[in-house]
Amino acid sequence: MKFEVIKFSEKTRARRGKIFTFHGEIDTPVFMPVGTQASVKTMAPHELEELGAKIILGNTYHLYLRPGHKLIEEAGGLHKFMNWRGSILTDSGGYQVFSLGELREIREEGVTFRSHIDGSIHFISPEISIEIQNSLGADIIMCFDECIPYPSTYEYVKNSVERTTRWAQRCKKHHKKSEQALFGIVQGGLFEELRKKSAKDITDLDFEGYAVGGLSVGEPKQEMYKVLDYTVPLLPENKPRYLMGVGSPDALFEGVIRGIDMFDCVLPTRIARHGTVFTKKGKLVVRNAKYAKDFSPLDPECDCYVCKNFSRAYIRHLLNAGEILGLRLTTYHNLHFLLKIMEEIRKAIEGDYLLELKEEFFKKFGYEDE
């Protein structure tokens, strides 16, 4: 993997860059749609390509449990299995095991957990996580870490951060496939001293990119931004920075401004399936009765396939009638909306008007200015 900064923003820490993987070029800052179980829910690969998605996420935890990483390896790897021609980043399980699996035990060696699917007992270690990700064949893989719950005591965070660093060393030692780029993950909760220690220890191990983990776990957004303010500057400028689990429109702007290059979040696809869509003028709950006879598009200012061909009334009907097409149309539009924001952000960095773009977007979307 190669990363190039094409332009540094003048008035913010934002960067316009390009990531080159075996599966193509990725313009940054980038939003990565989440395809947890080898599918971005309701979207076919050609639709993701139409939307301009260049990289998607897969999850080690889910794919290990079902259908199994060995089966996917036999299929020729995750790209071939799901017929996705772009790039893939797989998360290491360091979040899902803690958030989905019924945690049984965390030890130095690794984590024992119960599967959320059938209750069977499993063990995952840094080495096993790397082996699973090697089998899946993602272009970018993540270290096995502990995503520390919020809130946690200083003592707990300190011990966890030190273990996550030891796990990162084991991941680096065990990772052999050079065609897969391994990213380190910085933890530290909301404690500035622990964040700085984690950033130093993880960057000293020299990875191909760095994620800021342990955020978007329920902490106030302003707290997350503060952590970025003092953590991101400690990460090397010539490597990609990835803010895990972040994806609301405001957080994308705030993260880019603070020097983040990569984002992922289930938000746009998950709220879509619950009948909420993004528009330039804020969120719209299209399944709401008031749209029963609203024959205008989801977002009159949107140029996506859905907004050019279907009305709020029709999509509301589909959702209420449990028609699967309804989920597909809201998902397609929400992904277009976020991918389009990222395209506008990239142009704004190139033209040095990112803060003006943010101002205009926030005002129209209805974000109150802090």
Ligand SMILES: COC(=O)c1ccc(CCNc2nc3cc4nc(N)[nH]c(=O)c4cc3[nH]2)cc1
């Ligand atoms: C409707 O919207 C939703 O349902 C919804 C659900 C979850 C998130 C938050 C996701 N946050 C998040 N994902 C994360 C994934 C992570 N992976 C690793 N390995 N380490 C981390 O430290 C880590 C932190 C995260 N924080 C955001 C939105």
Ligand SMILES: [Zn+2]
């Ligand atoms: Zn649209």
